[in-house]
């Protein structure tokens with residue numbers, strides 16, 4: 675009898691617990707939950723812009739870290755999980771991620787973020803793209819992107835356009851927060867415009883200054899700040915340095931009195947240092963992406979860092 679009573683009590687307790695849980699679940703559902711869209715961005719730059727516009731209505735994950743070469747990213751299982759849960763995928767496009775992104779999208783089995791779906795945003799659609807090749811592309815040209823240079827986020831004017839595209843897409847996916855996204859974008863736009871005045875003033879004395887870069891990562895940056903890249907440490911995009919190309923580059927730098935070699939943090943600095951030793955040029959590690967080096971935690975800080983580093987080095991070189 676005692677055993678029977680205990681069993682009855684246990685059943686009642688379990689039933690009560692289940693009822694409470696169900697009531698709680700209903701209560702949670704009845705209150706309109708704060709919308710948090712899950713955003714996955716292929717790079718830290720896109721992630722930073724998404725945080726600027728999305729604020730606390732979004733959670734944002736970046737795949738390629740700023741100190742990694744975004745052309746080559748190892749597709750980890752944890753990335754597939756992020757892709758499978760995403761409401762919105764932001765990509766740089768222009769074939770930057772062609773080596774690793776398609777398999778992640780496929781393996782996610784997430785219909786929201788498939789190419790062409792409303793949760794898939796190629797941020798390059800409206801920006802200024804440089805280096806669009808004319809004529810036939812051959813393998814001999816190296817890793818040339820047929821739809822133009824994908825490193826376009828390094829022009830703050832393009833960053834503004836990317837943020838606007840993100841605002842528009844977030845609004846489309848989450849109409850209830852349209853005013854919030856609009857206000858966040860306007861605030862970012864204002865801060866970016868103020869920062870651009872600052873950067874332009876810092877670079878003004880150095881217009882036309884010549885430099886060499888490792889990879890072709892900086893055409894939009896030098897176009898925006900009116901610098902002149904006369905050559906690359908890579909003989910062709912994506913091709914490692916060769917002794918003959920390095921010799922030619924050294925001669926060219928000497929004849930044009932080039933005093934700056936800018937490299938990305940993920941390239942070996944051995945050849946650039948050699949070239950610097952031969953020419954007297956200073957080797958600068960610029961940040962090609964948010965998080966590329968310490969102190970570049972967001973999109974505006976990325977330019978604060980690069981502009982100051984370059985302007986100071988050019989001033990030291992008397993250029």
Ligand SMILES: [Zn+2]
Pocket residue numbers: 745824825889890891911
């Ligand atoms: Zn590239």
